[in-house]
Amino acid sequence: MALVIYSLYGFAIFFFAGWLFVWLMHLMAIFNGKMKLHKKTQALNPEIPLPGVSIIKPLVGIDPNLSSNLESFFTMKYSLFELLFCVHDEKDPSIKIVMALIEKYPHIDAKLFINNVKVGVNPKINNMQPGYEAAKYDLILISDSGIKMREDTLLDMVLTMKEDVALVHQMPFTCDKKGFPSTLEKVYFGTAHARIYLSADFVGINCPTGMSALMRKKLLDDVGGIRAFGQYLAEDFFFAKSFTDRGWKIKISSQPAWQNCELHDIESFQNRIARWAKLRFAMVPWTILFEPVSECLALGVLAAWSLNFLFQVDPFAVYLFHMLSWFLLDYVLLCIVQNGSLPFTKTDFVIAWLFRETFAYVLFSRALLYPEIKWRTGTYRLKWGGTAEEIKTKL
Numbered sequence: 001m002a003l004v005i006y007s008l009y010g011f012a013i014f015f016f017a018g019w020l021f022v023w024l025m026h027l028m029a030i031f032n033g034k035m036k037l038h039k040k041t042q043a044l045n046p047e048i049p050l051p052g053v054s055i056i057k058p059l060v061g062i063d064p065n066l067s068s069n070l071e072s073f074f075t076m077k078y079s080l081f082e083l084l085f086c087v088h089d090e091k092d093p094s095i096k097i098v099m100a101l102i103e104k105y106p107h108i109d110a111k112l113f114i115n116n117v118k119v120g121v122n123p124k125i126n127n128m129q130p131g132y133e134a135a136k137y138d139l140i141l142i143s144d145s146g147i148k149m150r151e152d153t154l155l156d157m158v159l160t161m162k163e164d165v166a167l168v169h170q171m172p173f174t175c176d177k178k179g180f181p182s183t184l185e186k187v188y189f190g191t192a193h194a195r196i197y198l199s200a201d202f203v204g205i206n207c208p209t210g211m212s213a214l215m216r217k218k219l220l221d222d223v224g225g226i227r228a229f230g231q232y233l234a235e236d237f238f239f240a241k242s243f244t245d246r247g248w249k250i251k252i253s254s255q256p257a258w259q260n261c262e263l264h265d266i267e268s269f270q271n272r273i274a275r276w277a278k279l280r281f282a283m284v285p286w287t288i289l290f291e292p293v294s295e296c297l298a299l300g301v302l303a304a305w306s307l308n309f310l311f312q313v314d315p316f317a318v319y320l321f322h323m324l325s326w327f328l329l330d331y332v333l334l335c336i337v338q339n340g341s342l343p344f345t346k347t348d349f350v351i352a353w354l355f356r357e358t359f360a361y362v363l364f365s366r367a368l369l370y371p372e373i374k375w376r377t378g379t380y381r382l383k384w385g386g387t388a389e390e391i392k393t394k395l
Helices: 002-036 066-074 094-104 123-134 153-160 180-190 192-203 217-221 235-245 266-283 287-294 296-311 315-338 346-369
Strands: 053-059 081-087 110-114 139-143 165-169 172-174 212-216 249-252 257-259 373-375 378-382 388-390
Touching: 002 192, 002 287, 002 296, 002 315, 053 066, 053 123, 053 153, 066 081, 066 094, 081 094, 081 123, 094 110, 110 123, 139 153, 139 217, 153 165, 153 212, 165 235, 172 180, 172 192, 180 192, 180 266, 180 315, 180 346, 192 249, 192 315, 212 217, 212 235, 217 235, 235 249, 266 287, 266 346, 266 373, 266 378, 287 296, 287 346, 296 315, 296 346, 315 346
Parallel strands: 053 081, 053 139, 081 110, 165 249, 172 257
Antiparallel strands: 139 212, 165 212, 373 378, 378 388
């Protein structure tokens, strides 16, 4: 009997400590977001030349916003850069858009590569390999097709690349769009995702994104170039790990990555989030245990029980306090990341927030029960450690 009591005390203390730690994450994310995001670009010394940047754009298919997204790279205010568009299939419809933009902006150094080089299982690495080999500058920016750039975004990223920094990445966020799926997407990236991203950056944990990352090419070449990461689907995580293992730092820029893909339905958004969960579970297996209980609804129950067990506090009062505080801090964080008025009402936020928090457990279950990943045109099986193998479709 005594063993049971001691065990309950141990669990109660553990969950109470975990609850306090998550509140600390909330506060670190809000503080870090307020300190780092949306800062004005520093004044430049005209006597110090800016380094050249090779921008690699892997393309597969088209999106209604693809043309405007790609055009935003042609209109950036930066003195020295090249655009390297990479397409794996000569019939890809994005080729027409790229060629039209190259013709519209003849003064921009831009090239198109059509190749199906296979250096690993990762289709994005295979796609980018020709552009990477042709890159002529010391800094490489890998940027997904759905990213929209502002005129000073590249300058902001380059200025963040200090002498001891190997990788500068942008925190994922979204452009303002209409419809509930887009509202849900913005709420997710501005609350749950931003909280983990900003708090991890605050304490120096490797939590990068590959959708918009500026890197030192020499450091990649030293380990074999991007082809050395072709065995991983989450190549961004292993890019960063390669740098930090050698003592280099990674930083976030002050401007978020403005994702601007058309989102037609909730299912597409959920599939994307579930795919990321599968990658995390394979790369960092302990997250299988800790992620579900760190979510708002489950953690509130555990905190209410632990506080009642340890201090005889009313569990219903604890749970209501927990939910309301979490909700308000998420709203504050979203406003910081948005840096302006939200493109939806407070009622829309409440509905999207509740939907995200409730269905998080559905996505966790889906990631565990169906670990295979369907990405682009292939299906992949993940192995512990993050490596992957392509599953051949039976005829």
